[in-house]
Amino acid sequence: MACMRLLIWALTAQSFVASSHAAPAPGAKTGQGRRNLIFMISDGFGIASEGLARAYIQQHSSRDIKWGSMLDNMLVGTTRTRSSNTLVTDSAAGATAFSCAKKTVNGGIAITDDNMPCGTVLEAAKRKGYTTGLVTTARISHATPAAFAAHAVDRDMEDLIAQQLVDAGLNGTAAFGPGIGNVDLMFGGGRCFFLPQSSPDGCRSDELDLWQMAQNRGFRTLSSRKQFDNLLKPQDAADSAENLQSPLPILGLFARSHMAYEIDRNPKDQPALSEMTAKALDILNAATNSTTSNAPSSSSPGFFIMIEGARIDMAGHDNDPAAHLHDIIEYWKTVSVVRDFIDHNPDTLLVSTSDHETGGLTLGIDPEYLWYPETLHPVRRSAESICSELHHAEDISSDHNVLEAHIRNVVLPTYLGITNFTASEVSDISSAALKGAKACKHAVGHVVSNRAHLGWTTGGHTGADVGLYAYGKESSQLRGSLDNTQVGEFLVDYLDVDLQAATKSLVHVPTIQKGFVKRKH
Numbered sequence: 001m002a003c004m005r006l007l008i009w010a011l012t013a014q015s016f017v018a019s020s021h022a023a024p025a026p027g028a029k030t031g032q033g034r035r036n037l038i039f040m041i042s043d044g045f046g047i048a049s050e051g052l053a054r055a056y057i058q059q060h061s062s063r064d065i066k067w068g069s070m071l072d073n074m075l076v077g078t079t080r081t082r083s084s085n086t087l088v089t090d091s092a093a094g095a096t097a098f099s100c101a102k103k104t105v106n107g108g109i110a111i112t113d114d115n116m117p118c119g120t121v122l123e124a125a126k127r128k129g130y131t132t133g134l135v136t137t138a139r140i141s142h143a144t145p146a147a148f149a150a151h152a153v154d155r156d157m158e159d160l161i162a163q164q165l166v167d168a169g170l171n172g173t174a175a176f177g178p179g180i181g182n183v184d185l186m187f188g189g190g191r192c193f194f195l196p197q198s199s200p201d202g203c204r205s206d207e208l209d210l211w212q213m214a215q216n217r218g219f220r221t222l223s224s225r226k227q228f229d230n231l232l233k234p235q236d237a238a239d240s241a242e243n244l245q246s247p248l249p250i251l252g253l254f255a256r257s258h259m260a261y262e263i264d265r266n267p268k269d270q271p272a273l274s275e276m277t278a279k280a281l282d283i284l285n286a287a288t289n290s291t292t293s294n295a296p297s298s299s300s301p302g303f304f305i306m307i308e309g310a311r312i313d314m315a316g317h318d319n320d321p322a323a324h325l326h327d328i329i330e331y332w333k334t335v336s337v338v339r340d341f342i343d344h345n346p347d348t349l350l351v352s353t354s355d356h357e358t359g360g361l362t363l364g365i366d367p368e369y370l371w372y373p374e375t376l377h378p379v380r381r382s383a384e385s386i387c388s389e390l391h392h393a394e395d396i397s398s399d400h401n402v403l404e405a406h407i408r409n410v411v412l413p414t415y416l417g418i419t420n421f422t423a424s425e426v427s428d429i430s431s432a433a434l435k436g437a438k439a440c441k442h443a444v445g446h447v448v449s450n451r452a453h454l455g456w457t458t459g460g461h462t463g464a465d466v467g468l469y470a471y472g473k474e475s476s477q478l479r480g481s482l483d484n485t486q487v488g489e490f491l492v493d494y495l496d497v498d499l500q501a502a503t504k505s506l507v508h509v510p511t512i513q514k515g516f517v518k519r520k521h
């Protein structure tokens with residue numbers, strides 16, 4: 001079955017007929033020389049997002065018109081994005097299509113349409129002996145990472161999702177191995193869902209201290225940049241008693257909630273996505289390399305890791321082109337870290353795609369045929385960070401003149417690099433700031449977008465197809481216009497793992513959070 005699917009995608013995008021008689025394609029033999037699978041999700045990154053960042057770099061770094069990004073050079077097709085109940089998916093259903101290779105309803109975290117948990121590619125990989133990882137710039141309990149290792153009927157059940165990620169406080173329904181709690185390495189944000197409600201940084205609705213429970217379960221926990229940096233690279237391990245044993249499992253959460261937008265990130269506080277990825281690959285590679293001393297088992301087939309550029313999407317929701325741009329460039333950088341790893345470990349496959357497009361970004365608005373990438377260059381901060389500062393200023397003064405003065409004197413010239421602003425740009429931002437965070441972020445984003453001649457059709461997602469990219473081992477087997485569930489099937493076939501067996505081990509996993517109250521968005 002595995003080779004058949006590969007063959008179909010490789011050779012006949014249109015016809016699924018008569019494939020059972022086809023001979024295996026060269027290199028498509030199950031498992032031959034395959035080791036690791038790195039799956040990357042650029043959340044909310046559409047084809048226009050790639051064009052935006054490419055044109056920016058071409059212009060700003062004086063690149064040739066033929067210059068392509070790390071992703072351009074590995075384009076293999078497109079991914080279709082709909083969920084089971086709507087043509088416009090959310091990230092929960094989008095990630096479930098990849099992780100379970102099944103459609104579900106928007107909001108569903110690795111569950112089927114009938115609310116039953118479905119085994120994921122990560123869980124099935126773990127059952128087969130692979131070492132597993134999740135890296136994201138969002139909260140680790142957020143929809144995309146959650147859908148690889150947790151099961152919930154609603155993406156906002158993050159109390160329950162966090163418990164499942166570390167297999168804690170579930171009354172023995174779960175167990176390492178079969179069941180849940182299958183992730184060996186987690187890097188990202190979202191510490192607050194691991195801390196009790198009464199803790200200063202906590203955001204749970206109960207008093208469970210999952211941080212402590214994870215430590216009791218053997219997790220090494222990290223929360224600071226310093227701890228991240230001190231996590232020695234495997235090749236340095238020989239001299240260090242601390243590193244003689246494998247550092248896995250490991251839980252590194254470097255922000256209370258989401259990690260910072262790349263444009264706002266203070267490198268002294270938080271590692272970048274590319275840094276978390278480089279360290280994760282080092283650790284997973286060492287743990288699965290039978291020739292190094294700290295590998296737990298010489299029979300480990302390799303590793304599976306999902307890496308998410310999460311805030312590309314959130315900048316799209318904010319209609320904030322500069323934050324979108326900088327998170328895309330950091331994602332490219334991460335792709336280049338992964339490609340470099342594959343050049344040294346050619347038994348590894350990278351697949352990168354998006355769950356959906358966000359914002360309905362267009363490059364150009366009526367009436368002229370042009371847009372100005374250089375408008376984004378002087379922008380220093382995300383709309384999110386600007387609006388939280390304005391909200392604060394408004395709290396302090398509640399004086400509209402003070403707010404407008406701050407917009408004229410600081411926000412427009414210093415943060416956005418706009419010195420010849422108009423009175424209406426100032427009042428657009430100040431009146432939106434009084435309406436709330438969402439209106440404010442859109443107003444700031446639209447001032448920059450209008451000057452750059454960029455358009456947005458929505459503060460949500462769209463149903464557009466997105467790019468599909470692959471590099472490394474058997475990447476030539478992935479071709480054409482695929483449904484998101486077919487991308488999931490490809491991952492499963494590459495690892496040659498059994499989703500049905502993983503599903504069977506999940507029957508007792510609680511998918512509903514007790515006392516859950518749906519937040520209003």
Ligand SMILES: *[C@@H]1O[C@H](CO)[C@@H](O)[C@H](O)[C@H]1NC(C)=O
Nearest residue numbers: 163168169170171173510514
């Ligand atoms: C675990 O059991 C205790 C006592 O029976 C109960 O209060 C708690 O809600 C249970 N937790 C879960 C996650 O089922």
Ligand SMILES: *[C@@H]1O[C@H](CO)[C@@H](O)[C@H](O)[C@H]1NC(C)=O
Nearest residue numbers: 235285289290291292344345
């Ligand atoms: C395993 O580790 C050894 C020693 O560091 C290295 O030479 C070898 O290339 C590694 N193998 C893989 C598959 O990474």
Ligand SMILES: *[C@@H]1O[C@H](CO)[C@@H](O)[C@H](O)[C@H]1NC(C)=O
Nearest residue numbers: 372418419420421422425451
């Ligand atoms: C502001 O200055 C820029 C660069 O000189 C110019 O392109 C733009 O049209 C000006 N905008 C306004 C509103 O004056």
Ligand SMILES: [Zn+2]
Nearest residue numbers: 044091313358
């Ligand atoms: Zn989104």
